[in-house]
Amino acid sequence: MDAASRPAVVIDNGTGYTKMGFAGNVEPCFITPTVVAVNDTFAGQTRANTTKGNWMAQHSAGVMADLDFFIGEDALACSRSSNTYSLSYPIHNGQVENWDTMERFWQQCIFNYLRCDPEDHYFLLTESPLTPPETREYTGEIMFETFNVPGLYIACQPVLALAAGYTTTKCEMTGVVVDVGDGATHIVPVADGYVIGSSIRSIPITGKDVTQFIQQLSKMSLILHYCGSMPLGVQMSIITAQGNQRFLKITATNNEREKMHETEERGEHIPPEESFDVARRVKEMYCYTCSDIVKEFNKHDREPNKYIKHWSGIKPKTGAKYTCDIGYERFLGPEIFFHPEIYNNDFTTPLHVVIDKCIQSSPIDTRRALYKNIVLSGGSTMFKDFHRRLQRDLKKIVDARVLASNARLGGDAKAQPIEVNVVSHPIQRYAVWFGGSVLASTAEFYEACHTKAEYEEYGASICRTNPVFKGMY
Amino acid sequence: MILLQSPSRFLLQILQDRVLSGDKGVDIDCHTVEFDDVRYHIQFSMRNPKVMVLSVALPLPPPEAMLYDGLPLGAIEAIKAAYGPVVQILDPPKDGFDLTMKINLTKLPPDEEQRNSVLTQIASVREVVLGAPLKLLLKHLASKTVAPNVDKLVALVHRPNESFFVAPQADKVTVVYPMRFQDSIDIVLATSFLQEFVEARRTSALNNAPSCLWSPVPPLELKGVPSDALNANAVVFPRHVEGKKLDKTVWSLLTFHAYVSYHVKCSEGFMHTRMRRRVETLIQALDRAKSDAEKLKKLVNGGSFKRLSLKNDGN
Numbered sequence: 001m002d003a004a005s006r007p008a009v010v011i012d013n014g015t016g017y018t019k020m021g022f023a024g025n026v027e028p029c030f031i032t033p034t035v036v037a038v039n040d041t042f043a044g045q046t047r048a049n050t051t052k053g054n055w056m057a058q059h060s061a062g063v064m065a066d067l068d069f070f071i072g073e074d075a076l077a078c079s080r081s082s083n084t085y086s087l088s089y090p091i092h093n094g095q096v097e098n099w100d101t102m103e104r105f106w107q108q109c110i111f112n113y114l115r116c117d118p119e120d121h122y123f124l125l126t127e128s129p130l131t132p133p134e135t136r137e138y139t140g141e142i143m144f145e146t147f148n149v150p151g152l153y154i155a156c157q158p159v160l161a162l163a164a165g166y167t168t169t170k171c172e173m174t175g176v177v178v179d180v181g182d183g184a185t186h187i188v189p190v191a192d193g194y195v196i197g198s199s200i201r202s203i204p205i206t207g208k209d210v211t212q213f214i215q216q217l218s219k220m221s222l223i224l225h226y227c228g229s230m231p232l233g234v235q236m237s238i239i240t241a242q243g244n245q246r247f248l249k250i251t252a253t254n255n256e257r258e259k260m261h262e263t264e265e266r267g268e269h270i271p272p273e274e275s276f277d278v279a280r281r282v283k284e285m286y287c288y289t290c291s292d293i294v295k296e297f298n299k300h301d302r303e304p305n306k307y308i309k310h311w312s313g314i315k316p317k318t319g320a321k322y323t324c325d326i327g328y329e330r331f332l333g334p335e336i337f338f339h340p341e342i343y344n345n346d347f348t349t350p351l352h353v354v355i356d357k358c359i360q361s362s363p364i365d366t367r368r369a370l371y372k373n374i375v376l377s378g379g380s381t382m383f384k385d386f387h388r389r390l391q392r393d394l395k396k397i398v399d400a401r402v403l404a405s406n407a408r409l410g411g412d413a414k415a416q417p418i419e420v421n422v423v424s425h426p427i428q429r430y431a432v433w434f435g436g437s438v439l440a441s442t443a444e445f446y447e448a449c450h451t452k453a454e455y456e457e458y459g460a461s462i463c464r465t466n467p468v469f470k471g472m473y
Numbered sequence: 474m475i476l477l478q479s480p481s482r483f484l485l486q487i488l489q490d491r492v493l494s495g496d497k498g499v500d501i502d503c504h505t506v507e508f509d510d511v512r513y514h515i516q517f518s519m520r521n522p523k524v525m526v527l528s529v530a531l532p533l534p535p536p537e538a539m540l541y542d543g544l545p546l547g548a549i550e551a552i553k554a555a556y557g558p559v560v561q562i563l564d565p566p567k568d569g570f571d572l573t574m575k576i577n578l579t580k581l582p583p584d585e586e587q588r589n590s591v592l593t594q595i596a597s598v599r600e601v602v603l604g605a606p607l608k609l610l611l612k613h614l615a616s617k618t619v620a621p622n623v624d625k626l627v628a629l630v631h632r633p634n635e636s637f638f639v640a641p642q643a644d645k646v647t648v649v650y651p652m653r654f655q656d657s658i659d660i661v662l663a664t665s666f667l668q669e670f671v672e673a674r675r676t677s678a679l680n681n682a683p684s685c686l687w688s689p690v691p692p693l694e695l696k697g698v699p700s701d702a703l704n705a706n707a708v709v710f711p712r713h714v715e716g717k718k719l720d721k722t723v724w725s726l727l728t729f730h731a732y733v734s735y736h737v738k739c740s741e742g743f744m745h746t747r748m749r750r751r752v753e754t755l756i757q758a759l760d761r762a763k764s765d766a767e768k769l770k771k772l773v774n775g776g777s778f779k780r781l782s783l784k785n786d787g788n
Binding site for chain 1 (some may be wrong): 481502503505563659677734735738749787
């Protein structure tokens with residue numbers, strides 16, 4: 001049986017989670033955290049202890065320690081229960097940082113999770129749009145040298161996310177992909193399947209920042225007691241740190257009045273070593289996007305029983321139970337995409353403004369099509385109503401611009417209204433993987449792959465370029 | 474970690490999710506492939522959320538392996554014995570598959586521990602089906618008899634178009650694996666790996682392990698079978714198949730080839746790690762050896778502000 005007649009293996013390595021499975025399926029077989037627990041008790045010792053005589057024993061212990069590792073949920077579990085393992089996250093901000101652990105991670109993905117023989121299958125891996133060519137070469141080298149794969153295709157994540165919207169009725173390969181992952185947020189315009197490289201934007205606010213923000217909200221003992229009688233012109237809430245204290249500053253625009261809300265000790269007893277994990281799960285389970293932050297504060301204050309959720313867990317060290325309330329962080333978490341200033345003072349451009357700038361910098365003949373098809377992908381776009389909020393805010397900017405241009409031209413020529421459409425899929429979380437699955441189940445895929453024979457003829461440089469960047473723009 | 478697990482992780486995950494998820498059900502229809510071309514097709518329908526239809530395709534058998542209705546000898550009996558009322562075999566199997574089973578999750582035992590062990594059993598359907606004939610032979614070995622009407626040499630399928638050979642005797646069973654590797658590096662690594670197996674057997678701690686040997690020529694038992702591969706063989710004695718050891722032995726023997734190729738890949742990855750570390754230390758040494766002038770030159774080429782300095786006009 002030929003390798004091309006078996007389904008290809010599709011692995012989408014994200015900063016937070018890795019999605020893996022076989023082409024032709026709707027869902028990935030496994031979604032597991034991209035983390036490796038390494039036994040590093042012997043790291044760096046093998047050389048230092050050469051004088052001590054039992055070199056051989058030391059050496060083989062080091063070798064055994066090198067083979068002793070876990071990935072995914074198992075890694076998290078075993079690092080919690082034992083001290084000999086340390087967690088290593090091979091991917092940072094969408095880029096592979098640690099190739100050793102990455103190679104081990106792939107090895108376990110292939111042999112222990114998917115349980116397939118890499119020599120039998122073609123492989124489709126993904127990369128972020130800003131990956132340097134060297135990384136691609138390195139990936140190719142590992143796949144061909146270590147795993148002997150018959151063929152490899154390294155696909156660009158946003159193109160796959162667009163391909164995920166591929167249906168039989170329409171095949172739209174033009175659009176803006178808003179990819180908000182755990183470690184990287186990219187806004188990538190794609191025209192006819194080619195990435196417009198010069199217009200890619202990335203912003204430093206990612207899923208991990210949402211988690212950190214939620215963690216801060218609960219850990220820094222910040223209480224967001226909103227006083228009920230705020231004027232309706234309130235637009236912004238800024239959290240400023242002053243020494244050890246944190247304040248929620250709410251600026252009312254109508255009379256330039258500032259209200260400072262004193263922080264109060266909030267009696268949440270989340271153990272510090274768990275707090276990031278708890279924040280992550282709170283984010284995944286309870287967070288949503290609100291349409292108006294002030295109204296949402298009001299709603300929470302009027303009916304706290306309806307909106308405030310409770311989290312209960314067990315402290316890993318003492319085994320004691322603890323509970324905590326989840327209040328405003330439910331909608332404040334996702335809000336950092338639309339009001340980054342509440343989280344970060346260095347970057348204050350909201351997501352929808354960045355998207356607008358990105359489209360405005362694209363070639364003029366693609367802009368209408370780009371506005372029409374804004375595709376969300378990545379786990380951190382899964383918040384309820386995220387696409388509605390984004391569409392509304394973006395529409396506001398676009399409409400204002402159309403109005404301004406109409407006013408400037410003074411009625412001689414009227415601009416056609418621009419259609420703004422933010423598309424949301426039910427499969428957003430693994431849209432990239434699904435796109436890969438669709439792509440890898442077509443017959444053309446096998447022709448586009450780099451094959452083992454090519455690799456042996458030319459070397460890793462065959463992986464250096466990605467054809468989707470060679471478009472007309 | 475080091476051994477391949479018998480239950481398929483994916484099957485087990487789907488089964489456990491379904492048992493725990495309560496009554497709400499979604500359609501699931503997916504295909505997966507495992508090593509050695511064992512394919513699964515998993516189906517859940519909305520109407521019967523607690524009934525899973527699992528189809529299994531086995532590797533393409535080579536001509537010398539004997540199959541009965543597309544399944545290895547004793548497979549049907551083994552399935553019935555292993556799963557009892559939970560599983561119903563559908564006949565004929567789905568198109569393109571060798572075995573289709575209907576698994577009724579409502580008939581699982583209520584006790585959690587028992588339920589999990591049944592689910593694990595279902596997830597290791599591969600072992601039950603492919604290992605059935607081997608298990609039969611080893612059971613006879615445990616009682617120190619030879620099964621009636623068994624040839625001197627039995628060929629059992631374990632990979633597409635490849636089989637391994639079992640020579641049963643009353644007091645021992647010899648298992649021979651012809652192994653073919655495509656890549657020249659793989660052949661070298663596999664050879665040294667097998668050699669390591671033989672050496673490790675000689676240490677005192679492993680005195681009771683099955684003795685194993687390898688050679689590039691087929692052993693005497695394989696006379697008359699064309700062979701162009703490395704041949705590894707292991708001799709299994711009754712002490713290896715007593716009681717609970719039987720299942721483990723069956724699985725280890727069944728997946729020996731996969732085990733070796735897995736470790737060949739692992740060692741390649743391991744060597745790469747070492748090579749990478751070595752290169753890093755060498756680069757560090759080179760960096761240290763660079764003179765200050767060279768470092769400065771790099772800065773100048775890199776367009777740093779040093780270029781503007783009046784004192785460095787020599788560069």
